[in-house]
Amino acid sequence: MLARIYQNRYRAPKSSDASRPNPPGPLMTVSLNSLDIAKPPAATRVVAAMSGGVDSSVVAALLKRQGYDVVGVTLQLYDHGEAVHRAGACCAGQDIHDARRVAEAIGIPHYVLDYESRFRDAVIERFAESYLAGETPIPCVECNRTVKFRDLLGLARELGADALATGHYVASRDLGTGHRGLFRAADESRDQSYFLYATTQEQLDLLRFPLGGLDKVQTRALAAEFGLAIADKPDSQDICFVPNGRYAEVIERLKPGAARPGAIVHLDGRVLGEHEGVLRYTVGQRKGLGISGAEPLYVVALDAENARVIVGPREALSVSRVDLRDLNWIGDIALADLPPEGIEVAVRVRSTRAPREARLLADDKGVHVLLAQGEEGVSPGQACVIYDHAGSGARVLGGGVIMANRAPRPAPQPEPAYAIS
Known part of the structure; x- marks a missing residue:
C-alpha cells in the first residue's frame, strides 16, 4: 500500500538527474561511511528510519545533503497517546511529530506506519514472558531483529530502496566477499553493536549506519548546523515502553496474576524472607531484597519454576x-x-x-x-x-x-x- 502511495506522490529521479555531479555542501565537515552502492547518489533510493531523535534525524539530513533519494519512515510502536509528553520516550506521540517536522524541514517525503500490534506481539509479550521465566531480557535486541530490521527492511524492498539507513552507532563495511560485516563504532562509549548482534547477514547487506564514524558531540553539532529543532533533544531511554523503569508494573498489567510469591533462600539453605514474584529481581541485584543481616547478599539465581529467589555472597x-x-x-x-x-x-x-x-x-x-x-x-x-x-x-x-x-x-x-x- 505504502509503495503505491509513494509512487503516486514522489517522482523518482530521471536518468539525467543521476548524471549530474554532486558538489560537496558546506555542512559536510566530517567524513561519513560510504553507502558502498555502485550508483550516483541521485539514483540511489534510501529509506531512513526516523525515530524522531537526534541521531536518525541527522542521518536523514546528511543523506539528503549528499543528494540521495531519501524517504523517511517512522514506526508507531506503542501507546502513542499516553507517551505524547513523556520525556525519554521513542517511537510514540511527540517523537512522531518531531520526525515529521524534520522531514518537512529537509524536504523529504515522510510516512508513519502503525506497527503497534507487531511490536506488542514480537517484543512486549516476549519481554513479559521472559521475566516471568526468571530471565532479564533485552527488548531492544528483539525490536531490532524483528519489527525494525525484518519488517522495515521488507518495506524498504517494496519501495525499491537500495539501502535502509538508521541512526545506530555501529559500523558496517564491505568484506570483499559480496557481504558486509558489522563492527564496533568509532566512539566506543556510544557503540551499539551489543544491541545489533541478532542482525542477519541478509539484513546487514542492505543496512547502512552513517554515524558509525562519529561521536554524539559531532552528531549534535551537525543537527545544529542543519537547523534541526531537535538538536538538543535528550536521548531516549533504553526500554521505550517501560515508563520510569517500572518494568514489574508493565508485566503485571500484561499478565495479571502471573507473579507468584515465594521464598528468598540463601545458598546454604536458610530461608531469609519472602518475595512477591521473581519478576521483581535480577541476577546480581543487591538492593531492595527486603532482608537484613551482617553479610552483604546478592541475587545469584532465580528459580522461577519453584518461585524462589536464591541469594549468596558476591563471590557466588x-x-x-x-x-x-x-x-x-x-x-x-x-x-x-x-x-x-x-x-x-x-x-x-x-x-x-x-x-x-x-x-x-x-x-x-x-x-x-x-x-x-x-x-x-x-x-x-x-x-x-x-x-x-x-x-x-x-x-x-x-x-x-x-x-x-x-x-x-x-x-x-x-x-x-x-x-x-
Whole structure:
C-alpha cells in the first residue's frame, strides 16, 4: 500500500538527474561511511528510519545533503497517546511529530506506519514472558531483529530502496566477499553493536549506519548546523515502553496474576524472607531484597519454576562458562567447522562492559563460551555478543541469549537467620 502511495506522490529521479555531479555542501565537515552502492547518489533510493531523535534525524539530513533519494519512515510502536509528553520516550506521540517536522524541514517525503500490534506481539509479550521465566531480557535486541530490521527492511524492498539507513552507532563495511560485516563504532562509549548482534547477514547487506564514524558531540553539532529543532533533544531511554523503569508494573498489567510469591533462600539453605514474584529481581541485584543481616547478599539465581529467589555472597556471582541459545552467527567460518578446542574470541555479557577474552566452542550439546576471567552478574536472558577480538573496531561475529545454569538446590532449613525488614 505504502509503495503505491509513494509512487503516486514522489517522482523518482530521471536518468539525467543521476548524471549530474554532486558538489560537496558546506555542512559536510566530517567524513561519513560510504553507502558502498555502485550508483550516483541521485539514483540511489534510501529509506531512513526516523525515530524522531537526534541521531536518525541527522542521518536523514546528511543523506539528503549528499543528494540521495531519501524517504523517511517512522514506526508507531506503542501507546502513542499516553507517551505524547513523556520525556525519554521513542517511537510514540511527540517523537512522531518531531520526525515529521524534520522531514518537512529537509524536504523529504515522510510516512508513519502503525506497527503497534507487531511490536506488542514480537517484543512486549516476549519481554513479559521472559521475566516471568526468571530471565532479564533485552527488548531492544528483539525490536531490532524483528519489527525494525525484518519488517522495515521488507518495506524498504517494496519501495525499491537500495539501502535502509538508521541512526545506530555501529559500523558496517564491505568484506570483499559480496557481504558486509558489522563492527564496533568509532566512539566506543556510544557503540551499539551489543544491541545489533541478532542482525542477519541478509539484513546487514542492505543496512547502512552513517554515524558509525562519529561521536554524539559531532552528531549534535551537525543537527545544529542543519537547523534541526531537535538538536538538543535528550536521548531516549533504553526500554521505550517501560515508563520510569517500572518494568514489574508493565508485566503485571500484561499478565495479571502471573507473579507468584515465594521464598528468598540463601545458598546454604536458610530461608531469609519472602518475595512477591521473581519478576521483581535480577541476577546480581543487591538492593531492595527486603532482608537484613551482617553479610552483604546478592541475587545469584532465580528459580522461577519453584518461585524462589536464591541469594549468596558476591563471590557466588562469578561465572566462567556461558551456554547460549538462539544463536545468530555472521562470522566467516561455520560453527560446524570450529575445531574441537574452539577459537579465541572476545565477548560482552553486558552492554555496559567492554569485550573480554574468551574461547568459543560448539558441539552436539550447543554453543558455549569459556571466559578467560570470571564475570559477575551474568544473567539469563541477557545477550552474549561475540567479537573477533577485544580491541577497538572489533568485528561482530554473532551472539546468543544466555541460558540459565541449573538453579542451586539448597536444603531448606526451618529457622531464618536474618530478620525480615
